[in-house]
Amino acid sequence: MKMKGADILINCLLEQGVDTIFGYPGGTVLDIYDALYRNGKINHILTAHEQGAAHAADGYARVTGKTGVCFATSGPGATNLVTGIATAYMDSIPMVAITGNVGLSLLGRDSFQEIDICGITMPITKHNFIVKDVKELADVVRKAFYIASSGRKGPVLIDILKNVQTEECEYEPAKPERYKALPVKKEKLEPAIAAINESKKPLIIAGGGIISSNSSSLLKELYEGIGCPVVYTLMGKGCIPEDDRHCLGMLGMHGTVAAAKALMNADTIIALGTRFSDRVxxxxxxxxxxxxxxxxxxxxxxxxxxxxxxxxxxxxxxxALKTLIPELNKVQRAEWLDEAAAWKAEEKLKKDTNLLAYKIISAASKLAPKDIPVVTDVGQHQMWTAQHYHVNKPRLFCSSGGLGTMGYGLGAAIGACFGTGKPAVLVTGDGCFNMNLNELSTVVTQGTPIAILLMDNGVLGMVRQWQKIFYGRRFSQTTLNKKTDYVKFAESFGAKGLKIENEDDVEPVLKEAFEYIQKGEGPVLVDCRISPDENVLPMIKPGATYDTQLLKMEEN
Amino acid sequence: MAEYKKDPKKNTIAALVSNKSGVLTRISGLFARRGYNIESLTVCATEDPELSRMTIVLIGDEYTLYQMIKQMDKLDDVKKIGCADELDCVYRELLLVKVPATAEVRSQIVEIKEIYKAKVVDLSVDTMILELTGIPTKLDAFIKVIEPYGIIEMQRTGLTVLARGRHTLKDRDCYGDNI
Incomplete structure (x- = not known):
C-alpha cells in the first residue's frame, strides 16, 4: 500500500506495539503529528518541555521493560532531548527518540531550527539514523527498535527529514523482529561453576542487568541454592526483596555497613549484570x-x-543463570549467612532514626500503596530513598544512576505512571524539583496520580555535604534561598499541596497524600521541610576502600 | 588471572565497517572520547560495496587495545574486527616524498632510491617525487636518509594489512573469547 512517510512511521510504531508516546510538536514534525492525529490509535502525552518527554519515555521503559518512545521537533526540540537520551544511555534503558529535521533542500544550510542531532547524540546513543529517503524509513524504524531492545539495551535516535514525512512510498506491514538471547553453553560456565562450588564465602553483587534481563526469579534460585548473601547496586534495587534474609542492601559510596562488611569478608564475588562503576x-x-x-x-x-x-x-x-544454577552444589553456607545476618541486624539497631528525612521516607515506604513505582531525582534524597525505601519487586524503582540527572524525577514519574497504570511516588529535592517543575502542569493536565515528596531543605544537600567534608564548610552557591511556597505553587498549578513540618505531621500527611493519589484525581505535592544539615551516611570517600566507611560526619 | 601488559606498544587493528557516510565520524568520535591515541587510520573500499575496511594503528597498552576493540565492536556499523598482530600478516604503507633534485644532488638521491627500491614518479627541473612501498620502519629509515636533502612535501598513506594464506578478516571468529 502506498502511503506518506509520516503514516509509514505511525504504522511501524504500531507494528512494534507502541501504545504511548511522550513528546512535543513543532515545525518539522507537523506531518508526523498529523498522521498521529489521523490514526488515533496511539496515546500521546504532551509534556511541558522535551526533556520531560525524554525522561517520561525512560521511566515508561524502566517500569514496563518495553522500549520508550519520545517525539521532538528539530533544533531546540531535539537538543532538549539530549539530557534524557544520555540518562537512558548511561543506565542502558531501551528508548527510541524520533526527531524531525528540515527538508533535504534546506539541509546543511543552517536553516531555521536545523541542527545536526545525529552528530550531537552519537556518543549517547547505541546508534542513530538520519532518514533522507522515504524508502529507507520503515526499515530504519524496525532496526531502531531492534537495536534499542537487544543485547545491552539503550537509546536510539531517528532523525527524519521533513520531505521524507510527506513523500509517498510502498508500505508493507511486517512483524517486529524480537531479540532472542543466545543460550549460554555449560562449557563457558565451567570455571564459574567450579569457583562457586569451591567458595566458602561467596557474595552476589546484583546489578541493573538482573532487572533488564528479567532475571530476578533466577537470582532468587541462585542465592537460595548456594546459600549466600546478596548486595545490590543502585540500578539493581528491586531485584531482591529487602526483607529477604539474604539481602544486605545497597553496595557503594552510600551503601549499607552490612554490604561493605560482606564485601570485605567474601572470598568470591559473583558480579551479575553490573559494571563496577566508580560509585561501587x-x-x-x-x-x-x-x-x-x-x-x-x-x-x-x-x-x-x-x-x-x-x-x-x-x-x-x-x-547464563539458567545454565549455571542446575550445575551448582546446593549447600547452605549457614555460618556465612549468619555472619551476614548479624551485620544486618546490628546495623538496623544502630541506624540514626532521628532524622526527619529518614522518618518521612521510611514511613512513605510503609504507607504507600503496595507495588507502585517509586521514582527519585538525584542527590541526598535519592540515596535516602535507596537506603530506606523498600522496593521488593523489580521495575518499581526509577532513578538516574549513571548520569545522575537532577531534574529527572518528575518526567520519569509521568512515564512510570503511564507504564504501570498505577499511581507513583516521586521523592525529590528542592534543587532537583526546580529544574523541571514545569512538568507539574503536565501531571495536572493528565490527572496523573503522583505523590511528590519534596525534601525541602533549602540547599543543594549533597553538594553541601561534600563542601562540609572536603571544602571546609565553604557553602559556595549551594544555599538556594528560594522564597517559593511550594504548597501554594502546587495549588496554583491545580495540584493538591500539603506540608510536613515536623515528626507529628509525617503519618497523617503521608496518609492523606496516598489516599488522594489512590482516588486517581491527580497529583499531590508534599513540602517536607527538613533540616539543611541532614547528611547521607554511611559514606565512603571517592577512591577510598571499603574499610574506611564513614558512619558519622567528619568535617574539615 | 594474568595481569595486562602495561608497556605501551603499537597495535594494528583491522575492521570491516559499513560503507556509509558518518561511520568514520562515529569511530573517530569513539577514539576521542575514550582517550585512545591513534597513530594512523586508513579507510578504503573493499570487494564488497557494502563494506569499507579500516586499518588502525593504536599506541597503547594491552588494556587500551582490548577496550578499544570491544568498544568498537559494539558499534552497529562495525561488522568485523580483530587485532591483526595475532596473525601472520603482510603490512604495507606507501610514501610519496618530494625532494629538491637540482643537478648537484640528483645522482645522489637516485643512488639512495636504488638501494631502497623506491621509484621516481615525477621529475621537474629542480624537484623529484619518489614513491616507496614497504613496512613502516623501512619508510622511516628512507625518510631519515633523504631528509638531509630537504623534504619539500611528503605524504604517507597509513598502514594497510592483510593476513597471509587463506585467512580473511571476514572469516575470523569473534575475537571475544581470546580477550
Whole structure:
C-alpha cells in the first residue's frame, strides 16, 4: 500500500506495539503529528518541555521493560532531548527518540531550527539514523527498535527529514523482529561453576542487568541454592526483596555497613549484570583484592573494564543463570549467612532514626500503596530513598544512576505512571524539583496520580555535604534561598499541596497524600521541610576502600 | 588471572565497517572520547560495496587495545574486527616524498632510491617525487636518509594489512573469547 512517510512511521510504531508516546510538536514534525492525529490509535502525552518527554519515555521503559518512545521537533526540540537520551544511555534503558529535521533542500544550510542531532547524540546513543529517503524509513524504524531492545539495551535516535514525512512510498506491514538471547553453553560456565562450588564465602553483587534481563526469579534460585548473601547496586534495587534474609542492601559510596562488611569478608564475588562503576568500585585496584571475581555481563566491553575478573562469562543474564544454577552444589553456607545476618541486624539497631528525612521516607515506604513505582531525582534524597525505601519487586524503582540527572524525577514519574497504570511516588529535592517543575502542569493536565515528596531543605544537600567534608564548610552557591511556597505553587498549578513540618505531621500527611493519589484525581505535592544539615551516611570517600566507611560526619 | 601488559606498544587493528557516510565520524568520535591515541587510520573500499575496511594503528597498552576493540565492536556499523598482530600478516604503507633534485644532488638521491627500491614518479627541473612501498620502519629509515636533502612535501598513506594464506578478516571468529 502506498502511503506518506509520516503514516509509514505511525504504522511501524504500531507494528512494534507502541501504545504511548511522550513528546512535543513543532515545525518539522507537523506531518508526523498529523498522521498521529489521523490514526488515533496511539496515546500521546504532551509534556511541558522535551526533556520531560525524554525522561517520561525512560521511566515508561524502566517500569514496563518495553522500549520508550519520545517525539521532538528539530533544533531546540531535539537538543532538549539530549539530557534524557544520555540518562537512558548511561543506565542502558531501551528508548527510541524520533526527531524531525528540515527538508533535504534546506539541509546543511543552517536553516531555521536545523541542527545536526545525529552528530550531537552519537556518543549517547547505541546508534542513530538520519532518514533522507522515504524508502529507507520503515526499515530504519524496525532496526531502531531492534537495536534499542537487544543485547545491552539503550537509546536510539531517528532523525527524519521533513520531505521524507510527506513523500509517498510502498508500505508493507511486517512483524517486529524480537531479540532472542543466545543460550549460554555449560562449557563457558565451567570455571564459574567450579569457583562457586569451591567458595566458602561467596557474595552476589546484583546489578541493573538482573532487572533488564528479567532475571530476578533466577537470582532468587541462585542465592537460595548456594546459600549466600546478596548486595545490590543502585540500578539493581528491586531485584531482591529487602526483607529477604539474604539481602544486605545497597553496595557503594552510600551503601549499607552490612554490604561493605560482606564485601570485605567474601572470598568470591559473583558480579551479575553490573559494571563496577566508580560509585561501587570506588578504588578499582583494592575493590576485589585477594578475592575471586566472577563477572557475568551481556556487554563484553564491561569485562575487565574497571575491575579485572578472574572468570568472565559474556552472555545474556537470564540464559547464563539458567545454565549455571542446575550445575551448582546446593549447600547452605549457614555460618556465612549468619555472619551476614548479624551485620544486618546490628546495623538496623544502630541506624540514626532521628532524622526527619529518614522518618518521612521510611514511613512513605510503609504507607504507600503496595507495588507502585517509586521514582527519585538525584542527590541526598535519592540515596535516602535507596537506603530506606523498600522496593521488593523489580521495575518499581526509577532513578538516574549513571548520569545522575537532577531534574529527572518528575518526567520519569509521568512515564512510570503511564507504564504501570498505577499511581507513583516521586521523592525529590528542592534543587532537583526546580529544574523541571514545569512538568507539574503536565501531571495536572493528565490527572496523573503522583505523590511528590519534596525534601525541602533549602540547599543543594549533597553538594553541601561534600563542601562540609572536603571544602571546609565553604557553602559556595549551594544555599538556594528560594522564597517559593511550594504548597501554594502546587495549588496554583491545580495540584493538591500539603506540608510536613515536623515528626507529628509525617503519618497523617503521608496518609492523606496516598489516599488522594489512590482516588486517581491527580497529583499531590508534599513540602517536607527538613533540616539543611541532614547528611547521607554511611559514606565512603571517592577512591577510598571499603574499610574506611564513614558512619558519622567528619568535617574539615 | 594474568595481569595486562602495561608497556605501551603499537597495535594494528583491522575492521570491516559499513560503507556509509558518518561511520568514520562515529569511530573517530569513539577514539576521542575514550582517550585512545591513534597513530594512523586508513579507510578504503573493499570487494564488497557494502563494506569499507579500516586499518588502525593504536599506541597503547594491552588494556587500551582490548577496550578499544570491544568498544568498537559494539558499534552497529562495525561488522568485523580483530587485532591483526595475532596473525601472520603482510603490512604495507606507501610514501610519496618530494625532494629538491637540482643537478648537484640528483645522482645522489637516485643512488639512495636504488638501494631502497623506491621509484621516481615525477621529475621537474629542480624537484623529484619518489614513491616507496614497504613496512613502516623501512619508510622511516628512507625518510631519515633523504631528509638531509630537504623534504619539500611528503605524504604517507597509513598502514594497510592483510593476513597471509587463506585467512580473511571476514572469516575470523569473534575475537571475544581470546580477550
Amino acid at each position: 568500585a570506588l578504588n578499582r585496584e583494592m575493590f576485589a583484592k585477594n578475592k575471586t571475581v566472577i563477572h557475568i555481563d551481556i556487554d563484553n566491553a564491561e569485562i575487565d573494564k574497571n575491575v579485572r575478573a578472574d572468570i568472565h562469562v559474556m552472555g545474556d543474564m537470564y540464559e
